[in-house]
Structures are given as structure tokens and as C-alpha cells.
Amino acid sequence: MRDLLTGPSGLGTSAARLGRPEAVALPAEPGYAERPWGDGTAPPLYVPVLEREDAVLAAAVDERLVAWAGECGFEEPERFLGGMFGRLAVLTHVDTDDVDQLLIAAKLNAAWWAADDLYADSTEMGAIPAELPPRLALAMAAMDPVAPAAEFTVELEETLAADPVLVGLRSGIAHLTSRSTATVVQRVCYSTFAMFVSWGAYAAWRHTGNYPPAWQYLATRQHDTFYTSMTLIDAVGGYELPAPLYYDPRVRQLLTAAGTAAVMVNDLVSVEKDAADEQPVCNMVLQIAADRECSIAEATARTVELHNQLVRDFEAGHRALLAVPSVELHRFLKGTKAWMGGGFEWHTTHPRYR
């Protein structure tokens, strides 16, 4: 009712209401392209162009990240991290070259990935479906402290200090807290917890062997996307998109379109790896192929088409929201676009997905 963007007659009409001349329609944002990927046989992905590649900066972030992962208790941190997250931060957060700022993204993405691999996804790395939900509840406790409760909190703290994943999540949030606001920290925690609900659903499907139809997988996947990584865009950039704008339904719809598009790239490049797990990982391509009894190539083409539509929806919505007079909003949406471009580059060039 009192949302900032919801006027009585829609976006971009304030000039008309005030008697000023209508603004000229803005041209499309430049910087999108159709890019080939994989072995080149699938249709191209429509994505924002890459805005920055900087191996030296990525190495500087990774050096700090490896030291941090060792302090968290991860064994062989260099091998474990695989040089993934410094480059991810540098490719996706292009409006800062400050290593401490980039480490906000590098640490939290590393911790999320560690939780996903070790708790949820990889049978080989120790993920057990029935043990996932209690582990995720402890992850909430690590990230989002609540009121102390006497001897029970003492026992909790001992457990939180003994698991590198939990130490990493807590430490990543502490780093964010030192460089952002409580509102952003809670935004990041809560987006993570929504992701955890989806992880629970995947685990149940793998545990029972009753895999879902594609629509149900996608509905679940849409709360487990790179939207969560994108919650860090303003914090890494050193500003804050205020909550009333961040949570405005039109902004949120754009950000979830961007997050879903970026995570469809992840599904597309993970098909072989996901299908090969002894308990196959849910994946949009695999669920479509199962539903429609079609080939992987056909299911891939449908997933690419869905991805491209989401990116075009983002592109159009981004253009419309430029009418809102907020420098933070403009910068956040520009950052979201850059994130998608960097995310595509990272997924389509990283050895993990080859």
C-alpha cells in the first residue's frame, strides 16, 4: 500500500502528473549478447557482456581466502577452494577493486558452496539426505544468533566451533557485518534460509527416489538461486539499497528473474555431473527430459529458451525502473546485470563444470 514505487497510475508517470513533458523513452541498455557455451551444439545463451576479468586481482582475493579457509578448519583449503571464488567475486562484483570488499562475496560464496557440497549435494563428499535438515538448522544458528539460553547455548557454541562449514558461515557473516548494516545482514541470512528450505526438498526427493515434475523443481529452485549471492551486491560495492526499495515487489521480481536466469546457467553446465551422482541431483534439464520423455538436447534447448526469456524480462524491467529517482537502485540493478555477465563467464570457463 505504501510501497515507494506503487503510484496510482504506475511507474514513470510522475512527470506527466506534475505537468512536465513526458520523458523520452530510454534506449535499451547496451551490453547484452548471444553467447555460445559448452561444446557449441546447444542454442546460445542471451546474457549481459562480461564487464571485468582480472586474474591478478582474483589471485589477491584467493590468497586471502585460502588463509581464511585454513583458519576455518577446512583441510587442504587450496585444493578445496580450487581457485574458484576469488575469480567469481572479481567477475561478478565489478564496481570495486578493494580486496576486503571482494572478500565479502568470496567468503560467503565459498561457505555456501561448502554447505551445499558437504551437507546437501555430493554423496561422495559426505552429504546424507536424512542428516541435511538438522545440519541446516545449525547453519541458521551459526549465521543468525538469537537470544542466549544458559547451558544450552554453551553446548551449541561447542558444536558451532567444531565444524568448518559452520565456522565459515559465521565468519563470512561477521565479515559482512563489519562492512554493512544489520538490515543487509538479515537480508542475506534470510535469503540463505529460504535456499535451505529448497535444499531440504531436493534431499527428500533424492531420499525417496520420487523426483518432481519440472514445474515443481523450478518453483523450488526459484528460492535457491544466485539471488542469494546477489544480496551482497550493495554491500560489496560499499553502499546500501534501502529496504523499502530492495523489497519493492517490482525490484524483487527483477532480482529473482536475474537470480533464476543465473542459476539456470548452473543447471545447464552441470547436467553430466548431476546425472552421474549415485543419487542424481535435481536439475532443470533432467526434470524436463523426464517429464516430456525427450532427449537431453531438447530439454537443454527449452531450458536455454527459459533462461533467455528471464534475461529479456530483466532487461525490460531494468529499463522501466530507471524512471525511479534512486541512485542506489540504479547502481544495484547495474550490479545485478554485471553479476549475470560474470556468472555466465565463470560457469562456462571453470574446470568444475567441464
Add this chain to the structure above:
Amino acid sequence: MRDLLTGPSGLGTSAARLGRPEAVALPAEPGYAERPWGDGTAPPLYVPVLEREDAVLAAAVDERLVAWAGECGFEEPERFLGGMFGRLAVLTHVDTDDVDQLLIAAKLNAAWWAADDLYADSTEMGAIPAELPPRLALAMAAMDPVAPAAEFTVELEETLAADPVLVGLRSGIAHLTSRSTATVVQRVCYSTFAMFVSWGAYAAWRHTGNYPPAWQYLATRQHDTFYTSMTLIDAVGGYELPAPLYYDPRVRQLLTAAGTAAVMVNDLVSVEKDAADEQPVCNMVLQIAADRECSIAEATARTVELHNQLVRDFEAGHRALLAVPSVELHRFLKGTKAWMGGGFEWHTTHPRYR
């Protein structure tokens, strides 16, 4: 770093810093009491006194609520609701007598309880542990719409429209949306999703039969408390506690203390019901008794003591935060205190818990 309440030398020192005389320490808020409960054999609970009981207003809310539940598709809505939620709203949200405002709380609490009973808790009512997580993911989709995704969204919408729990959750959020801001709506959704992560953990424990120690149950329970019901306090009251204050760590710690205290009352009055389920429901008293191999009476006494400490922590923190010059914060904390008083009254007098 930029949190509103975090000055360089702590709360309540701004007057001193500005050269003004130190404020006189405020007296304790009146209105707490030790109250007997149950059959009177357990130690009394220290709680805020009840601020309002109004059977006529509760009946007016319930009349509207029953009609709404019927529209959502619940069978025998009158019996299903059992006259619980109108009275709960009237007892806990004492700063309005507007039925439409009270319906924000009545509808959402009814929908949360329905999800908990039908999906999570009650084997008799159809709850199946392995089916819970996918159902919770659909509940997220019902409450928190994301970017549309072509034919997959069409199939999702058909499912969302066919399950009374999902219709109720969506409709409850729609009612909230019509009377509050996007920031509050997302706060409510996200607190619900954290609760869902905890529900997943309980389901896993019941499914495997490996019940957790009390500290682990409590850590999980602390993200599944009446904190979620309390997210509605300002919306029902017709104002908004802005996000930077709402999410300030000191405020959040107080609100989680209040939420945990209120939910310990729920555990205390539910012991017999929870123990009687063919797959026992996790409960603080039962977990303490199992850990310590002690009697239910002893475990009850420890739980009461924990509850009372949380209420005293809230009381002290509430007093300290009166130094923050925000009328919304003062009103929200007063509302939180009232919620605890009403929650105790409701739990200790309702037939469900006898």
C-alpha cells in the same frame, strides 16, 4: 557498523556525550507477575500480565475468519479453527480493536497452524515426514511470488490453488500486503521460511527416530518460535518499525528472547499431546528428560526456569532500549510484552492444550 543503536560507547550515553545531564534510570516496567499454570504442581511462569480479554471482539474476528477459511477450501472451517485464532489475535494484539487489522494476525496464525498440523506435526492429520520439505517449498512459492517462468508457472499456479493450506498462506499474505509495506511482508515471509527449516529438522528426527539432545532441539526451536507471529505486531497496530531498527542486533535479540519464551509456554503445555503421537513430537521438556534421564517434573522445572530467565532478559533489555528515541520502537516493544502476556493466557486456557 552503521547500525542505529551502536554508538561508540553504548546505549543511553548520548545525553552524556552531548553534555546534558545523565537521565535518571527508569523504573522497571510494571506489569509482570508469577502465574500458576496447568494443574498447579509445576513452578509458576513469570510473564507480563494480560492486557485485554474481549470475547465479543474475538467472536467478531472469528466470524470473519470462519468465512475466510471456508473460501480457502478448508472443510468444516468452524470445527477446524476451533475458535482459536480470533481470541489469540485479541489477546496478543492489544493496541487495536479494528477487526480488519486483527484479521491480519488471525488469518496468518491460522494458516501457519494449519501448515504445521497438516504438513508437519500431526501424523493423524496426514503429516508425513518425507513429504514435508517439498510441501514447504510450495508454501514458499505461495507466500512469496518470484519471477514468472512461462508454462512452469501455469502448472505451479494450478497446484497452489488446489490446497487450502497454500491458499490460506497466500491469502493471509495478501491481506497483510493490503495493510502494510513490502518490507514488512518480506520480513514475515522470511521469518516463516526460517521456521520451515526447523520444521524440516524435526521431521528428519522423527523419520529416523534419532532424537536430538536438548541443546540442539532448542537451537532449532529458536528459529521456530512466536517471533514469527510477533513480526505482525506493527502491521496489526497500523504502523511500521523501520528495518534499520527492526533488524538492529539488540532489538532482534530481545524479540528472539520474547519469541522463545512464548514458545516454551507452548512446549510446556503440549508435553502430553506431543509424547502421545505415534512418532513423538520434539519438545523441550521431553528432550531434557531424555538427556538427563530425569523425571518430566524435573525437566518441566528446568524449562520453566529457562522461560523465566528469557522473560527477565526481555524485561531488562526493554528498559534499556527505552533510551532510543523512536516512538515506533517503544510501541513495538510494548506490543511484544503484551504478546507474551496474551500468549500465556491463550495457551493456559485453551482446550487444545488440556
